[in-house]
Amino acid sequence: MQQTRDSIKDIWGKRSPYKGDWPVRVDEQIEEEPDKWVQSACVLCSNGCGMDIGVKDGKIVGVRGRAVDIVNHGRLGPKGLNGWVANNSADRLKRPLIRKNGKLEESSWDEAMELIVKKSKEVIEKQTSLGIGFYTSGQLFLEEYYTLAVIGKAGLGTPHMDGNTRLCTATAAAALKVSFGSDGQPGSYTDIDTTEAILHVGHNVASQQTVLWMRILDRLEGENPPKLVVIDPRKTFTAEKATVHLAPITGTNIPVMNGLLNLIIDSGRINKEFIENHTVGFEELKQIVAKWPPERVEEVSGVPAAKLREAAEILGSASTLVSTALQGVYQSMQATAAAVQVNNLHLIRGLIGRPGCGIYQMNGQPTAQNNRECGADGDLPGFRNWGNKEHIAELATLWNVDPDIIPHWSPPTHAMQIWRYAEQGLISLLWISGTNPAVSMPELQRIRNILDKEDLFVIVQDPFMTETAERADVVLPAAIWGEKTGCFTNVDRTVHISHKAIEPPGEARSDLDIFIDYAKRMDFRDKDGDPLIKWQTSEEAFEAWKQCSKGRPCDYSGMSYSKLSQGSGIQWPCNEQFPDGTPHLYTTHLFNTSANICETYGYDLDTGAAVTAEEYKAIDPKGKAFLKGTDYQQPYEIPDDLYPLWLTTGRQVYHFHTRTKTGRSKALSDAAPDAFIQISEEDAARYGIKEGEMIVVESRRGKVIEPAKIGGVEPGLVFIPFHYGYWDKSDRPRAANELTLSEWDPVSKQPHFKYAAVRITKADAGIIESTADKIEKAADTIKSKLKSQEA
Amino acid sequence: MHIGQYIDLVHRTEIDLVKAFKKVAKAHGDEPDVYQTCQLLASWSQKLVEEFEPIVKRYKEESDKEPDRLTQTLLKDTRKGGLALLRDLHDLYLITTEVKVCCTILKQASDGLRDKDLTAMCEEIERQTTRQLSWLLTRAKQAAPQTLIVAK
CATH class of the missing domain: 2.40.40.20 (Barwin-like endoglucanases)
Known part of the structure; x- marks a missing residue:
């Protein structure tokens, strides 16, 4: 094996200190010299590093970073450099399996797909399409999510579609919608190149997005390094490098964030003009955070008042700031409310929409963003609003179907509720693709019990015999990264194409081919009797998606497979106005909150109650961002004598x-x-x-x-x-x-x-x-x- | 003056609402969001009950104990079976609405009396019942199709 660096021993590699332009360093690992390199990007975290796949004799033999890519400038992390060998594993699934007499036995694709169609029709007959649910992943490609979204929403008409993106990235989307009216990360990774300060909240970036951390480490070693504030209960690799590390007690993100905002507002280091012209809700937010002087924060969160002041000093005085949040916020108490406080910090200081000022409500998975955009999760395609009849009509026109078939009577069903319906027998067919809930969901004994239920027909589409696949009724062998072509989008909205480099093993098929086959066999049609799914290839699916996204915040209409194959990934929106993509959103400080644009009418942060269209229209902020806050609420389960x-x-x-x-x-x-x-x-x-x-x-x-x-x-x-x-x-x-x-x-x-x-x-x-x-x-x-x- | 009767009515209905939210939380422990949100909303109502007490005392002489007709019939027992959650949320909605209506009526009189404390109290109750109703409707709307079409 040849490699440019040992990423296992030295996770982040050699430093290239800088400020301004991040130097290129090409990381590479190969088993043998490849015959050819095929353009792709890494799928082993949400960073989305541009990567070439090395191929020899029809087999993947290594990878190298793409020097030209704006995300990674050639670098790759340990997962990217080493993870590709999984494609070549001997234990890949190669043929469909059907459970017969309690055992999974090999079958033909025809037999497996016909069984799925027969079961689907039986369930629809008994329960309507409300008996069918889809549980997807943050691993499929954009074209696959979009195709599945159209099948689910306009073919079957089921609201029960979500992904394990719910476990990793739902709060990122929710927080962006709450503050700015729609999903979409405001900043660009280039912000790190010049920023004066960085805040990581519940985000161990050093372990999660190793290449992003290399960029930060290189800044820390360069001239005028940024000051680093880290909020994390553990002394992580990230925390070790912090200028100030705050370690709050579990479940106390809100007191800490409210406390920081209170200190900043109190010291007058806010941008009054920005607040006045571009936000609503400041006075209420001020009242909420005023209840959290540093001493009270210390009492509740364990963060010393002096340290909180130090952090507030950095965050209040920097003229540029990059903030990130991840699972320490998203998977903890008051997740959305705490994530929104990160947005609020930037809004009250006017640090948004320009270089050096970025908010990354991080994603966990490489293609989670696409599930959110394409609507195979609990969203509608193109960041459309389920409560907005005009948005539904747009989709109906695009797909040439009756608007009523598209479920929009309440928000699409979230993953936890899908599993609950399956537990109750209210969903009888659950189709799981590219994810492993038997290990990743909470309370696993319950999940195993649900998967094993006699009245639940479980389809698992996966490259491997996972803990979940073992419990399925039908297992479909899936082609993965490197074995199919498709696009996906990272945290800073950079869209990459990943080309097919090799053939999938055995009879494994891409998720796209499987979904299209299902649509054909189910005979889904549009209003004119033509097939609902009008595409066969991934490029045709991408073209269909471009139409769907056109005019929406996540506009892909200016991209094409050939354009994406020319060099670096491209940041959406990319359209006639911005043919080369867009590094920063909201540069004019006009947010997506107008009633006719917004992706949601909003929610009560404490209860999740949905704001109605009428209520929203009455307060339509017409492009101003929302400043929202809430007070602290203790977790429901806290340590006691029995479980201390x-x-x-x-x-x-x-x-x-x-x-x-x-x-x-x-x-x-x-x-x-x-x-x-x-x-x-x-x-x-x-x-x-x-x-x-x-x-x-x-x-x-x-x-x-x-x-x-x-x-x-x-x-x-x-x-x-x-x-x-x-x-x-x-x-x-x-x-x-x-x-x-x-x-x-x-x-x-x-x-x-x-x-x-x-x-x-x-x-x-x-x-x-x-x-x-x-x-x-x-x-x-x-x-x-x-x-x-x-x- | 009959205002004491309405003050008493609002106070007692709010107490009933605390009990009702707790009852529904307990009955639907298998729905974690219902369990937790009902407990949260019960705590909001409990706080209002306590804050309301000085005013109730102040108007005590005018009170008379007309039985609360609505809360006596609704949610006597929480339900079982496929429809249970939806019907219990529906009952909670009606009880919360009763609090809100009583409070709206009371606020009219309070304005007439220029009783600033009472008016502020009424506004707070209206604000909270609006949020409570909003959640109840959101959750009931979510549950309705699956319950009415699919559940056995």
Whole structure:
């Protein structure tokens, strides 16, 4: 193997100190010298690094960063450099599988698809299309999401479409909609090149978007480095570099953010003219945050008043600021309300719509943005508003269908509710593509029970036999990145094309081909009797999407496959006015809040109650941004005598999601082979726990057994990475989500993975063996029982 | 003067509303959002009940205990089965509306009396009942198609 750097040992590589233009560094890793390089981009986090795929004899043999790309300037992180080997795994799914007599057996595509069509029609007959739900991913391509969105919304007419993007990025979308009227990140990664200050809230960027962190590290080493404020309960790689690190107690983002805003408003370091001309709601926000003087913040959040003042000094005095938020905000209490406070910080200081001033409500997954744009999740295509009849009419005209077939009587069903309906028997067919809920959803025993339900027909479309696929009734082998062509969009709205480099293994097919095949077999038609899906190839699907997005904030109409294949990715909106794309949104400070444009009429931040069209029209801000706030609310489950510790979950630098791909790279797997429980030195001493000892962790919902890792967290808090399930190791319960809660944010509906009350005890060998044994036996019994009954 | 009767009516109906939200929360624990939001909304009403007490005392002589006709018939027992959640949310909507109507009527008299404290109290109750109603309607609308078309 040849590589330009060892990204396992040195995650971020050599520094290139700079201010202004970020120097190029091309990272490369190959097994053999490729015959050709094929343009693509990385799909192992939301950063969206431009990448070439090296191909030799029809096989992927390596990758290299694209020097010309605006996102990464040639760099790649450890996941990007090593994760590609998963394509070549021997255990890829190669033929469709159908459950017969309780066992998954190989079948033809015809047989599998006909069974899916037969089941769909049976469910529609009994329950209408309300009995059908789709649970997708942040991994498919734009063309696939859009095609599925049209099938679901105009073919079947079901409101039950969402993705595991709900678990990772729903709050980003919700917060942007609440403040600016629509989804869409205001800034550009180039903001980092010049900014004076950076704020990371609940975002361990060093581990999550390693290449973005390289850019920040290079700034930190260059001239006039930016000051860095990090809000995170753990001393992460990111926190270690902070000028000021605030470590709030779990669930107290709102007190900290309200406290920071209060100090900034109080010191008068706000842009009064901007507030007056471009926002609504300042007086109310001021009253809300005024209740949070630093001393009260300290009392509730544990963040020392002096440190809060230091942070406010930086954030209040910088003339340019880049802020990011991720799961520490999105998966915690009052998620949307806290994320909105980050937007508010920029609005009250007028730091938006110009170079150096960016807000990144981060996405977790590489193509999550496209699920939001294309509407295969709980949104409508093109950021359209389900409450706006004109928006529905636009879609109906575009698709040539009766507007009434498009479900728009209430917001599209969110993921947690889809699973609840399946639990209640109110959804009887659940189609899961490119995601692994049996490891990634909260409260896994409940999810397993739902997947195993006799009255639920489960379709899983995946490249691998995941923990979820094992429980499916039909498994469809999917082609992945490198094996199909399509586009996807990163956090700063940069759209990349990823070309097909090799053939998929066996009979595996792209998700696009599978969805189009389903549409044909279901015979979905438009008003004139023509096929509803009028495209066959990914390029035709992209052209259809361009039409759908035209005139909306996420306008792709000026792009084409050939334009995207010329060099760097391109930032939307890209249209006649901006043929080369747009680095910054809102440069004129006109936001997407007008009643006829906005993607939502808004929500009550405490309850999620929807504002009606009439109510919104009465207060139509006509392009001004919303300043909204709310007061602190304690989490519903807090540590007590029985479960005295806080649990929080998170990621590791070497893995992505449930490791379906990264776990199949030996280098990545060896770098982070197993789950663990991280506890503070104080708690380790209190419980008499030594490094590496096996610990039983229990919540009210389940139990895991993990080796102890001591240090790096606050006393009273324990941390478990969420990546690890059972496909490669099932000798003990180890998935963090055995413990987590089925509850969610009232606005974004994103589940609260960041806290739960747990207790810990030292495990003895006997417990480990017997528990593992019980779990496997119970699972087998349930599976065989249910499935044999069904057969 | 009959204003005491309305003050008493608003106060007692708000107390009933606390109980009703708690009852529905308890009955639908399997719906985490309903459970948590109903508890939150019960806490809002509880706070209003307490803030209202000094005014209730001030007008005590005019009060008479007319039984609350509406809350006695609604939500006596929370329901079971496919329709349960929708019907319980519907009942909560009616009880909350009762609080709101009583309060709107009371505020008219309060304006006439120029009782600034009472008027402010009425405005706060109206504001909160509006938010409560808004959530109840949002959640009921969400549940309606699946309940009325699919549920057995």
